Amino acid sequence: MLNQEDLIKKVKMYNSFFDPNTLSKAYTFALNAHKNQKRDAGEPYIIHPVAVANILTDLKLDTATITTGLLHDTIEDTKATYKTVEKEFGKEVADLVDGVTKISQLEGKANTHSKAENFRKLILATSKDIRVLLVKLADRLHNMRTISSASNSEKRIRISNETMEIYAPLADRMGMNRIRDELEDLSFAVLNPDPRKLIVDRLSLNKTEREKNFNEISEKFTKILNDSGIKSQIIGREKTPFSIWRKMQTKRISLEQLTDIVGFRIIVDDIKLCYKTLGILHTKWSMIPGKFKDYISTPKINNYKSLHTSIIGPKKERVEIQIRTQQMHDFAERGIASHWIYKSSEKVSFTSLKEYDWLRDLVEIMEESKNPEDYLEYTKLQMFQDNVFCFTPTGEVIKLPKDATPIDFAYAVHTKIGDSATGCEINGKVSPLQSFLKNGDLVNIIVSKKVSPSFHWLNLAKTGKARAAIRRYWYNKNLSNLKIEKKYNTGLCIQIPNVPGKLGEVSSLIGLNECNIINMEIITKKSDYLEFIFDIQVKDLKKYTNLISELKVKEYKFKIIRHRKKDALFQRIFKNFKRN
Numbered sequence: 001m002l003n004q005e006d007l008i009k010k011v012k013m014y015n016s017f018f019d020p021n022t023l024s025k026a027y028t029f030a031l032n033a034h035k036n037q038k039r040d041a042g043e044p045y046i047i048h049p050v051a052v053a054n055i056l057t058d059l060k061l062d063t064a065t066i067t068t069g070l071l072h073d074t075i076e077d078t079k080a081t082y083k084t085v086e087k088e089f090g091k092e093v094a095d096l097v098d099g100v101t102k103i104s105q106l107e108g109k110a111n112t113h114s115k116a117e118n119f120r121k122l123i124l125a126t127s128k129d130i131r132v133l134l135v136k137l138a139d140r141l142h143n144m145r146t147i148s149s150a151s152n153s154e155k156r157i158r159i160s161n162e163t164m165e166i167y168a169p170l171a172d173r174m175g176m177n178r179i180r181d182e183l184e185d186l187s188f189a190v191l192n193p194d195p196r197k198l199i200v201d202r203l204s205l206n207k208t209e210r211e212k213n214f215n216e217i218s219e220k221f222t223k224i225l226n227d228s229g230i231k232s233q234i235i236g237r238e239k240t241p242f243s244i245w246r247k248m249q250t251k252r253i254s255l256e257q258l259t260d261i262v263g264f265r266i267i268v269d270d271i272k273l274c275y276k277t278l279g280i281l282h283t284k285w286s287m288i289p290g291k292f293k294d295y296i297s298t299p300k301i302n303n304y305k306s307l308h309t310s311i312i313g314p315k316k317e318r319v320e321i322q323i324r325t326q327q328m329h330d331f332a333e334r335g336i337a338s339h340w341i342y343k344s345s346e347k348v349s350f351t352s353l354k355e356y357d358w359l360r361d362l363v364e365i366m367e368e369s370k371n372p373e374d375y376l377e378y379t380k381l382q383m384f385q386d387n388v389f390c391f392t393p394t395g396e397v398i399k400l401p402k403d404a405t406p407i408d409f410a411y412a413v414h415t416k417i418g419d420s421a422t423g424c425e426i427n428g429k430v431s432p433l434q435s436f437l438k439n440g441d442l443v444n445i446i447v448s449k450k451v452s453p454s455f456h457w458l459n460l461a462k463t464g465k466a467r468a469a470i471r472r473y474w475y476n477k478n479l480s481n482l483k484i485e486k487k488y489n490t491g492l493c494i495q496i497p498n499v500p501g502k503l504g505e506v507s508s509l510i511g512l513n514e515c516n517i518i519n520m521e522i523i524t525k526k527s528d529y530l531e532f533i534f535d536i537q538v539k540d541l542k543k544y545t546n547l548i549s550e551l552k553v554k555e556y557k558f559k560i561i562r563h564r565k566k567d568a569l570f571q572r573i574f575k576n577f578k579r580n
Contacts, residue, residue, distance in 0.1 A: 049073055405436065406424040407466055424444060488539075489535070506534075
């Protein structure tokens with residue numbers, strides 16, 4: 001376990017603005033709050049919040065976030081309250097701890113409540129401050145690292161499924177590739193232990209050879225770049241067992257056929273040198289067609305930037321290469337968390353970050369959608385999808401998922417454009433709205449005030465934003481078309497012969513004329529007749545008029561009571577009841 005002094009020293013190495021007293025105080029507070037608690041494996045509970053704080057330190061986050069990591073379980077699991085935390089550490093930290101607590105309280109409820117609804121609450125808690133999600137990801141990462149200590153196998157499987165379905169995609173969406181990879185692989189070890197063990201065992205057999213090949217190729221890359229005056233740092237990253245397994249499943253190949261287990265990352269000083277490095281490598285070795293991707297000019301949807309290429313390398317084998325600057329590399333590793341180390345203070349306006357846009361869109365859908373499954377669907381659509389970049393006639397870039405249509409494009413521009421779309425032009429050519437868009441397409445949406453979105457567009461749209469807007473339009477339209485039923489309350493005092501079946505006959509007459517009996521009282525009992533008061537709810541006055549006519553035809557004596565009042569008044573009315 002990281003001790004107090006080492007934690008402070010670690011933060012001091014990258015953050016000159018932090019307050020060591022706050023961290024020291026939080027460490028002691030958490031130690032005292034959890035002093036009598038144990039984890040499932042039997043070790044002191046304090047190991048967990050310290051480990052979470054350590055993960056957040058690895059991400060090079062601010063003091064408030066690391067403090068929250070130390071305190072994140074105090075409100076939920078100890079006697080500490082929101083007011084206690086606020087008094088000791090301020091409102092900022094108290095709000096962050098409270099946000100993490102609310103998310104944690106959802107865990108374990110997925111089986112008793114809608115998974116989509118729980119996800120909605122998670123996102124809404126996160127949307128107030130993105131650091132809540134960063135702490136929660138660190139919390140989940142440490143729990144997954146120690147999941148083997150959980151005695152309940154069902155619990156391990158449930159947590160791993162939740163991690164794979166929700167937290168790993170969220171980490172990806174925040175650009176936090178390192179945490180995503182580890183979450184996926186740890187979940188994979190629980191959900192598919194045998195395939196993972198097989199891959200691990202096979203990889204261990206030729207690990208030494210892979211390391212030797214990497215070093216030899218790295219030396220050749222370094223030399224040719226140095227000769228061209230380019231300073232570079234070359235690092236390698238081995239694919240995780242899960243990513244290897246996923247690639248084997250996707251491409252339907254064996255482990256032996258997989259040649260890109262280790263990827264090369266070349267880090268240079270600036271963007272200009274990225275492209276220069278790419279040109280040098282492509283000049284020296286043959287590029288594999290179709291494997292070049294420029295994520296610098298057109299970043300991924302999570303704002304990941306890098307040049308990707310594959311070449312037939314020095315040893316006549318396929319080599320995957322990523323070329324990026326140090327800042328790009330930091331983002332690729334830590335995602336949105338990397339922004340803190342490039343600021344002149346600890347304060348970061350997370351709402352101004354591009355990586356926050358998707359979260360803002362998701363919250364908008366949640367607030368407007370009536371169906372929780374809609375926003376869960378949107379999220380799943382957006383998490384891992386490749387993207388295409390299209391242009392408006394004015395040159396604005398619209399980022400969409402792969403296989404998006406002009407319908408998605410229209411709603412991405414503005415909801416009103418989508419609702420009034422009647423056709424489109426793609427690269428100057430009239431095209432159907434169900435066309436698949438490609439990178440670089442210039443799209444012009446043709447609109448008309450006289451049209452409305454077609455309901456069958458739901459099957460064509462790929463983005464959750466478009467689908468939610470279409471559903472919302474038709475929901476509101478149907479709502480406005482609903483006739484508001486006006487209901488009338490009245491009363492009938494009816495004299496019914498004391499003969500079997502006559503009360504049933506009267507009740508049937510009332511029901512057949514679509515009048516609803518909401519109350520019935522007997523007020524007079526005689527040997528030859530009974531007097532009843534029927535409180536009736538009327539929807540259709542014509543039906544009520546017909547009821548009155550039928551009572552007259554069948555020679556029932558009755559009196560209409562338009563406004564029921566207290567019993568004393570009714571007695572006076574009934575006293576003067578005329579027997580015609």
